[in-house]
Amino acid sequence: MGIDPGQGTLPPTLADVAERAGVSRQTVSNAINNPSLLRADTLDRVRRAIVDLGYLPNRAARNLRTGTSRLVGLRVPPVPESTANSTMDRFVHALVEASGLAGYHVLLVADGYTEAADGTRMPDPIKGYDDLLRSTAVDAFVVTDTYLGNPQTTWLAERRAPFVAFGRPWDDPAARHAWVDVDGAAGTRLATEHLMDRGHQRVAWLGWPAGSRIGQDRRTGWERAMLARRCDTGGLAWTTEDSLEPARRVAATMLDVARPSAVVCASDTLAMAVLHVLAERGLRPGHDLAVVGFDDSATAQTVPPGLTSVRPPMDRAAVAVVDALRGLLGAEQFTPTGVLLTPTLSVRGSTVPS
Amino acid sequence: MGIDPGQGTLPPTLADVAERAGVSRQTVSNAINNPSLLRADTLDRVRRAIVDLGYLPNRAARNLRTGTSRLVGLRVPPVPESTANSTMDRFVHALVEASGLAGYHVLLVADGYTEAADGTRMPDPIKGYDDLLRSTAVDAFVVTDTYLGNPQTTWLAERRAPFVAFGRPWDDPAARHAWVDVDGAAGTRLATEHLMDRGHQRVAWLGWPAGSRIGQDRRTGWERAMLARRCDTGGLAWTTEDSLEPARRVAATMLDVARPSAVVCASDTLAMAVLHVLAERGLRPGHDLAVVGFDDSATAQTVPPGLTSVRPPMDRAAVAVVDALRGLLGAEQFTPTGVLLTPTLSVRGSTVPS
């Protein structure tokens, strides 16, 4: 770190570096942005001065001049309670890491608020985006909660704002924006095959209600894997909302009626609901019933005897998102594409008792 | 949002608003920053023009001019695996919310990298802070992982960089910076009293090794609560690192040797280790042994039969942090203080069987 300007001392500017190196300000600027223009010895001298002074370009000035901020906006949705934790935090960390390497920083977007007619304030994500865009605070957005069929992607697209979605444009196959997603069907297929490999024939599905496209996708993986091995799926598919209490009741009925030897779930939360029912009945996961979740949440990793779970590759997802961002914001022509990543399976005691 | 500049169309500037309102640029600036200087009708006219054009001040320009960014930096530490998820994401969300209300945005800080002599790159949080500071990208930092006795706070303090710590300056009671923390002792006292109220006499402690100040703090709460009710603590305190596997072994020994009827743990991860041992032995949490965790993680909320856990008030913590930030960055003289928040107890099946 070396130099400590401290408070009060103003950070060095281009002019300071120039004076120290005995060149003009523009030459210093070139040394930073177009080093190839400089003669080797000049470049050396300037670089030394930069290090000596601990100089770093003032972001505001650079942003103003270039019209870019090298910031990407990311909305953080509220953390739901009583849900096996989402893997959002893993994605966020990976995104920060990957963005940093590409020279971008991640700015968290707070929801804006719109005043309703009666004066109450309603949280409004779009207003959050809009404000940032209008004030040219960010260069692009990363949108994560596309599964809600939410209007944010549509709005951003209409606004011609650069963005990358983490999640497929389910409702609009003609969508032209860049996206990255995890192949849910591949994940549940992996899970189902894992169970069938261990001898299970009656593998039930506990998923979300029909409206959810993601839920449908994940169900497909289970269904195809079952049919591929000539396993009957009749009466084995059950649905409930992604919340512990309701899911518990459905899981209990499912176990009684369908009598499966294994269950693949659309989320770790649903899998936990199944574990609750087992615990109530004095049954042991992995022995009396095999259970697989989806997300590889912290809960899956720590609940006894370990919950086997489909693990979305968040680090690769973040890298793919940043790659798309680079393309989008880069100088060259860029055709947005979709990237589908295959998850892995974290095997634990709920399917392989130790 | 009404107006859609679209891409290609440049966002409106002060000059555009001024022209439309028939005033000078400076008047528009005053309308935004010093509305009291304007005559009511002029203000009205300017405001209408602002709305009509969907004008928002260009952040880069404002930042350059004022020397502030209205951004606070927050480092996101890597997400540990095989640990009951931290409550970091709850804090982050609350912080974004609270900051937004105060006119600040949260910028995530990626670790910098320092090249070692042998050319390997080591992640270096301080370099991340330093770069942001040098480039005047943020006005202040929020530092969260102070419990590591980490050098970040010391470094920031020496650098005279404004920051608020979420976590006490354990190692330096003379520290002059603003901090917000959760009273761990109060939390474990709450937990212990809850257990004693339910008739438990032999309440064991499963905590972290002696080096951890936070661990020590949390242990104090258990110890004091026990002694206050004349309960012997001899042989009841056990320690292990905050990781599932090692903790499991210690927990097993602890149950055999100390024979407690209840356990208070320094974290949800440790509590999960206890639940593992119970599961292995066919014992039921809440019936055969009462268990309390700390963090109120997603895991505590979803594991059967529900893990009673101390819940740190993240929303209040975030508000307190932003309050301190305001003071720090505000015009008036501000004396940094410490704020200690009392957690609550989320009671579930692991102490109160249903």
Next chain:
DNA sequence: ATGAAAGCGCTAACAC
């Protein structure tokens, strides 16, 4: 290969 001039959009000081 290096330097001079211009200006990004805004706000603070001052004049009217």
Next chain:
DNA sequence: GTGTTAGCGCTTTCAT
């Protein structure tokens, strides 16, 4: 109350 002037620190022509 409102307008004029200057300049924050940087990059981008364009000369040299």
